[in-house]
Structure formats: C-alpha cells, structure tokens
Amino acid sequence: MTPAARLSAAIDLLSAVEASPRRPADAIANDFFRARRYIGGSDRRNVSERAWGAIRQRLRLAWHFSELGIQTPSARLLLGAHLILADGWTLDGVEQNFSGERFAASPLVEEERALLGKLAGRPLVLPRMPDGPRLNLPDWAMPGLVTRFGDKLAKEAAAMEEAAPLDLRANLLKVTREAALAALAAEGIAATPTPLSPWGMRIADRRPVSATKAFLEGLIEVQDEGSQLVALLTDARPGMRVADFCAGAAGKTLALAATMANKGHIVACDTSAARLEGAGRRLRRADVNNAERHLLTSGDKWRKRNSRKFDRVLVDAPCTGTGTWRRNPDARIRTTGRDLSELVLKQAAILDDASELVRPGGRLVYATCSLLPEEDEMQMAAFLERHADFAPMPFDELWEALLPGTQAPGPGPYMALSPGSHGTDGFFAAVLQRQPS
Numbered sequence: 001m002t003p004a005a006r007l008s009a010a011i012d013l014l015s016a017v018e019a020s021p022r023r024p025a026d027a028i029a030n031d032f033f034r035a036r037r038y039i040g041g042s043d044r045r046n047v048s049e050r051a052w053g054a055i056r057q058r059l060r061l062a063w064h065f066s067e068l069g070i071q072t073p074s075a076r077l078l079l080g081a082h083l084i085l086a087d088g089w090t091l092d093g094v095e096q097n098f099s100g101e102r103f104a105a106s107p108l109v110e111e112e113r114a115l116l117g118k119l120a121g122r123p124l125v126l127p128r129m130p131d132g133p134r135l136n137l138p139d140w141a142m143p144g145l146v147t148r149f150g151d152k153l154a155k156e157a158a159a160m161e162e163a164a165p166l167d168l169r170a171n172l173l174k175v176t177r178e179a180a181l182a183a184l185a186a187e188g189i190a191a192t193p194t195p196l197s198p199w200g201m202r203i204a205d206r207r208p209v210s211a212t213k214a215f216l217e218g219l220i221e222v223q224d225e226g227s228q229l230v231a232l233l234t235d236a237r238p239g240m241r242v243a244d245f246c247a248g249a250a251g252k253t254l255a256l257a258a259t260m261a262n263k264g265h266i267v268a269c270d271t272s273a274a275r276l277e278g279a280g281r282r283l284r285r286a287d288v289n290n291a292e293r294h295l296l297t298s299g300d301k302w303r304k305r306n307s308r309k310f311d312r313v314l315v316d317a318p319c320t321g322t323g324t325w326r327r328n329p330d331a332r333i334r335t336t337g338r339d340l341s342e343l344v345l346k347q348a349a350i351l352d353d354a355s356e357l358v359r360p361g362g363r364l365v366y367a368t369c370s371l372l373p374e375e376d377e378m379q380m381a382a383f384l385e386r387h388a389d390f391a392p393m394p395f396d397e398l399w400e401a402l403l404p405g406t407q408a409p410g411p412g413p414y415m416a417l418s419p420g421s422h423g424t425d426g427f428f429a430a431v432l433q434r435q436p437s
C-alpha cells in the first residue's frame with residue numbers, strides 16, 4: 001500500500017471505531033481487518049498504529065477541536081489533527097496524502113483545511129488545557145483519581161499512557177517458574193521474574209506468546225502481575241472449598257487451582273455462558289481438575305444450597321477497568337460517569353449475593369481493576385455497614401505471611417496497586433473475614 005492508501009485505511013478504521021463508541025476498539029479492528037484480508041502484515045501494523053495513535057489521544061484532540069468550535073470532529077479531521085499535533089506533520093504533508101488519487105483519502109475541503117491549518121505548529125499538550133485533557137483523563141473519573149492519587153496524579157497519568165509490558169504466570173501445576181523461564185528462553189523469548197508475584201514473568205518487548213510451545217502445553221498463562229497478586233491474596237489452600245464468583249474466562253481460577261495444588265474444590269461462577277465456555281478450554285490446557293463451572297441465573301437455587309459453605313469467596317467484580325487503561329486506551333472514551341454509577345450498584349448487589357456463600361471464619365476477597373475509590377474503598381465501607389459480621393483482615397500481616405520481606409502495596413487495610421507506583425495494572429483487593437460463629 002502507498003503511504004496515502006494506508007492513511008485512508010486508518011481513517012476508515014477510525015470511522016468504524018467512532019461509529020460504535022460502546023464497542024471495544026480492538027474488537028472493531030479485528031472485524032475491520034478480517035473483512036480486508038488483502039491488507040498484508042506490515043500495512044496492517046501501520047494502519048493500526050495510525051488509528052490507535054488518534055484513539056489514544058482522542059480526549060486531547062477533542063479539546064483542540066472544541067476550542068475551534070467543533071464538537072464532533074470527523075475521523076478525517078481527527079487523524080489529520082493527530083498527524084499535525086502528535087507527529088509534527090505540516091499542513092502541506094497532510095494535503096499531499098489526502099490526494100484523492102487511487103486508494104487515497106479525498107482532498108481536504110476548505111473548512112477542513114482551515115481547521116487543520118489553525119492546529120499546525122501547535123503542541124498536542126498545552127499548559128492552558130484543563131487537567132482532564134492535559135493528563136489524558138476523562139472528566140467523570142477525575143474526582144476519584146484526584147482522591148486516590150492527590151499530587152501524584154500527573155505521575156500516575158503518565159504511567160497510564162505508557163505501553164504495558166506482557167506479564168505471564170508460570171503454571172505451578174506443571175512447572176516451576178525457573179523451568180518456565182528456561183522453556184521460554186529455549187523458544188527465543190527473554191523473560192524476567194516479576195518483582196512481587198512468586199509465579200510472575202515479564203516480557204518487556206511484549207512479544208506475543210500464544211503460539212509458543214510453552215503456552216500451548218499449558219506451562220504459562222498471560223496474566224498481569226496485579227491480577228496474580230489478587231489470586232495470591234485469596235490464600236486458597238489445598239483441600240479448601242473456594243468460589244470464584246465472577247470467574248469470567250478463569251484468569252484467577254487457574255491461579256487459585258495452582259495454590260491449591262489441584263486439591264479441594266473450586267466453583268467458577270459467572271453470569272456469562274460465553275466466558276465460562278472460554279474458561280473450560282483454559283482449565284483443560286492448564287491441567288486443572290479441581291474446578292467446576294457454574295452459570296449463575298436469576299432464580300438460581302445454587303446460592304441458597306451453598307449458603308455459608310465456602311472457605312474463600314473471590315469477587316473479581318465487573319468495574320470501570322480504569323486500572324487497565326494502559327492496555328485499553330479506548331476505554332477512557334468508551335466508559336462514562338453513568339457506567340460508573342451503574343457499576344457501583346451492581347458491585348454492591350454482587351457482594352451481597354456472594355457474601356452469603358462465606359462460611360463463618362471464612363474470607364471474602366473483593367477485587368477490582370479500578371483505581372476509583374467509589375468502586376474500591378467506598379464500596380467496602382458501604383458493604384461493611386450492611387454486613388456487621390464481616391471485618392477487614394490486618395492487611396500488613398497477611399501480606400508479610402504471603403510475601404515475606406516485601407513492602408505491602410497500599411496505605412490502609414487494602415491492597416492498592418497502580419501503574420505509576422508498582423508497574424502493574426491498577427488493582428484493588430480487600431480481604432474480609434466473616435466472624436467465626
């Protein structure tokens with residue numbers, strides 16, 4: 001493809017993303033390229049990078065256009081503005097590529113030329129920008145993020161803009177971490193142990209691993225270190241009864257089965273049949289044989305039958321995912337303040353349901369990949385108000401027992417990991433104990 005044709009395809013991809021603001025951009029990109037199989041590997045990478053560049057900077061680009069009186073800029077304008085503001089292109093350079101020739105985007109019309117001309121020579125980030133676009137954070141999340149990070153917000157916001165490394169977990173049911181590192185090295189993949197998780201391995205250059213022998217044989221799983229630490233904190237031991245209440249595709253179930261050495265019983269629950277289906281495949285590949293899957297439905301009697309029967313109940317709740325923005329930059333523009341309010345209510349209802357399963361003296365572990373206190377500490381405070389028979393466990397002691405000699409992440413009784421402070425995705429976890437009867 002010519003450079004102009006690549007740009008034109010990037011505009012088409014960006015248009016598709018703009019047209020479905022609630023759909024994850026990577027799913028849209030997959031469909032886009034599946035329908036255009038004639039776009040080869042390096043063209044595809046180039047087209048993706050151009051479109052993702054504009055998606056990552058969407059909040060800042062919107063601010064520049066709103067200053068010019070444009071509230072809904074087209075994909076052509078967004079991409080042109082990104083070339084000028086982020087990549088330092090001149091207006092002439094943009095015009096040469098919007099040439100109207102075969103496979104190129106049509107020439108700029110007068111209004112487009114005038115708008116892009118006003119942006120030429122400007123930097124992407126200006127001191128007079130309000131905090132939201134300056135830090136590349138949406139307005140609805142600002143109050144929570146300011147509460148969480150205070151004067152460290154700029155540092156955390158910068159970390160959220162960096163590319164995340166690829167973290168793996170060694171499947172201790174099949175292999176030690178050292179042996180998993182050696183298996184990866186034998187396939188030409190250099191990984192290093194993660195700083196905190198005893199099973200974690202990090203690939204700095206994010207080389208994909210899904211086609212490696214180590215992955216196909218179930219020796220490794222892709223899992224952010226923060227997610228591994230949530231599983232570690234659940235402290236599921238051999239012989240226990242454990243419910244992974246929001247198991248999804250079993251990311252944490254797999255790690256729990258490993259800490260339990262495949263002994264005892266895990267019930268991986270979810271309301272999504274499709275996710276539990278994916279969980280089945282992963283459990284088989286990892287040789288997990290102490291886990292069953294349970295689809296939660298309305299009017300389900302399973303919860304009542306299992307009331308107070310579990311030693312550990314993990315609630316890895318649906319959340320805004322603010323802690324994963326470095327991996328999913330489009331989520332900043334896809335999620336809204338209304339989503340946050342709805343999720344807070346949903347999390348409370350899930351916690352009420354799941355807590356019924358905890359036996360006296362057992363533990364309820366609540367986790368999110370959110371950095372917002374509304375979904376984390378405030379959610380816990382409200383739960384503890386409603387359930388006087390639960391109390392937070394002393395977090396520092398718990399941490400020291402699980403990871404002796406390391407610094408517990410989080411000032412209070414809960415784990416609070418963030419990209420800027422811990423190099424992980426943002427994760428929150430609370431370990432609550434039900435009063436022994």
Ligand SMILES: C[S@@+](CC[C@H](N)C(=O)[O-])C[C@H]1O[C@@H](n2cnc3c(N)ncnc32)[C@H](O)[C@@H]1O
Nearest residue numbers: 246247248249250251252270271272316317318
């Ligand atoms: C953060 S994801 C779980 C990720 C998973 N634990 C992992 O580590 O891969 C949240 C999950 O909660 C599920 N969910 C949503 N509403 C639920 C409900 N009312 N009860 C149980 N699970 C629910 C979603 O389908 C989703 O799979």
